[in-house]
Amino acid sequence: MNTSTIKKIDFTVAIPTYNGAERLPKVLELLLNQKEIENLSWEIIIIDNNSSDNTNEVIQYYQKTCTQKFLLRYFLEKKQGITFARMRAISEARGEFIAFVDDDNLPAPDWVFQSYTFGKNHPQAGAWSGQIHGDFEVSPPEDFTRIQAFLAIREHGSQEYQFDADNLRLPPGAALVVRKQAWCDSVPKELVFNGRLSKLMVGGDDTEALLYIHKAGWEIWYNPAMHIAHQIPHWRLERDYLLVLARGCGLCIFQLRLINAKNWQKPIILVKTILGNLHRILQHIIKYRGKFKSNLIAIFEISFYFASMMSPFYSLRWKLDRILKNPIVEND
Incomplete structure (x- = not known):
């Protein structure tokens, strides 16, 4: 056409x-x-x-x-x-x-x-x-x-x-x-x-x-x-869906932050992603100690923080999967 x-x-x-x-x-x-x-x-x-x-x-x-x-x-x-x-x-x-x-x-x-x-x-x-x-x-x-x-x-x-x-x-x-x-x-x-x-x-x-x-x-x-x-x-x-959703939303965080980042900023983003979310997790544990079984929203939030903290490792795994599926062939 x-x-x-x-x-x-x-x-x-x-x-x-x-x-x-x-x-x-x-x-x-x-x-x-x-x-x-x-x-x-x-x-x-x-x-x-x-x-x-x-x-x-x-x-x-x-x-x-x-x-x-x-x-x-x-x-x-x-x-x-x-x-x-x-x-x-x-x-x-x-x-x-x-x-x-x-x-x-x-x-x-x-x-x-x-x-x-x-x-x-x-x-x-x-x-x-x-x-x-x-x-x-x-x-x-x-x-x-x-x-x-x-x-x-x-x-x-x-x-x-x-x-x-x-x-x-x-x-x-x-x-x-x-x-x-x-x-x-x-x-x-x-x-x-x-x-x-x-x-x-x-x-x-x-x-x-x-x-x-x-x-x-x-x-x-x-x-x-x-x-x-x-x-x-x-x-x-329902609880099962919400917790899977929280995890899925968190695992993409690091890769998204890299899109508009300069090369010198990437190590800083890595550290901030891990330590910042670790800090949030510890704060949440202190705040909701003993209440996680009954507080679905608190469980959702801490699940999101944990997945966000792990997102750099998910990003690495994704990149390795792409390399294995599309290996670079060098010319002789």
């Missing part, structure tokens, strides 16, 4: 999904009923990440019945992992701005309008995100707000501000909007983290791409006018 003939549009909503046949209709209905977008040229694209259910049939139904003035397109991405799905979305999207909406995200009626308007008003913004509210199937545990960011729930008040990328304080990939130019010019074609595929559920895929966008000089913003709900099923609040 001659890419020069593809008509570019204002806004793309990209929905990566895996076995989302039951979840997608609710998301699509909310997108089909967006307000204040009469003068906006936009599209929805579904990136099916190798589903085994009838996701394709659900999309075919909406393609036949949709009468809106935008396209609903479907693509099958067989490489498993959210990173591959998002990369496919970037390559297929025609919009100047690309919004990643997960199949369990429920956008407010003006979410598209607020997302697009913010991008137009902030030309130096490479990525931006808004408020993500929890839509819980069951009540979360006591003090859950301390760890809610790990489940992509972000409620940071009513004032705009730039995220602190240097300290890894960044929005999640869910409900994130990126400027296509910023992504294409900044993010490598291959990333380290491809999604929570293994039993370790190692994260980092959201943050890695944003760090490259930040490294290239783009701003990353919080826009409080964008509201979206994140559906949290009961099993995502």
Whole structure:
């Protein structure tokens, strides 16, 4: 296909999904009923990440019945992992701005309008995100707000501000909007983290791409006018899932901190990662001594600190695995 003939549009909503046949209709209905977008040229694209259910049939139904003035397109991405799905979305999207909406995200009626308007008003913004509210199937545990960011729930008040990328304080990939130019010019074609595929559920895929966008000089913003709900099923609040999540979020920390680091800073980051988290662990043990069995949030936090402390060793193991899978062959 001659890419020069593809008509570019204002806004793309990209929905990566895996076995989302039951979840997608609710998301699509909310997108089909967006307000204040009469003068906006936009599209929805579904990136099916190798589903085994009838996701394709659900999309075919909406393609036949949709009468809106935008396209609903479907693509099958067989490489498993959210990173591959998002990369496919970037390559297929025609919009100047690309919004990643997960199949369990429920956008407010003006979410598209607020997302697009913010991008137009902030030309130096490479990525931006808004408020993500929890839509819980069951009540979360006591003090859950301390760890809610790990489940992509972000409620940071009513004032705009730039995220602190240097300290890894960044929005999640869910409900994130990126400027296509910023992504294409900044993010490598291959990333380290491809999604929570293994039993370790190692994260980092959201943050890695944003760090490259930040490294290239783009701003990353919080826009409080964008509201979206994140559906949290009961099993995502259970102890076993939360502790695996804590470990997966911690194991990527060292590798992420290296992305924007100069060579002379890397030994310092190594020491700070190990000793800083060791200090946090000791503080937590003292503070919650005798209470770990009953305090799920404290257990989550100390599990995250321990995994963060071990993240340099995980990074080394990852590099060795890559070398063994792709050995360098020297010419004679």
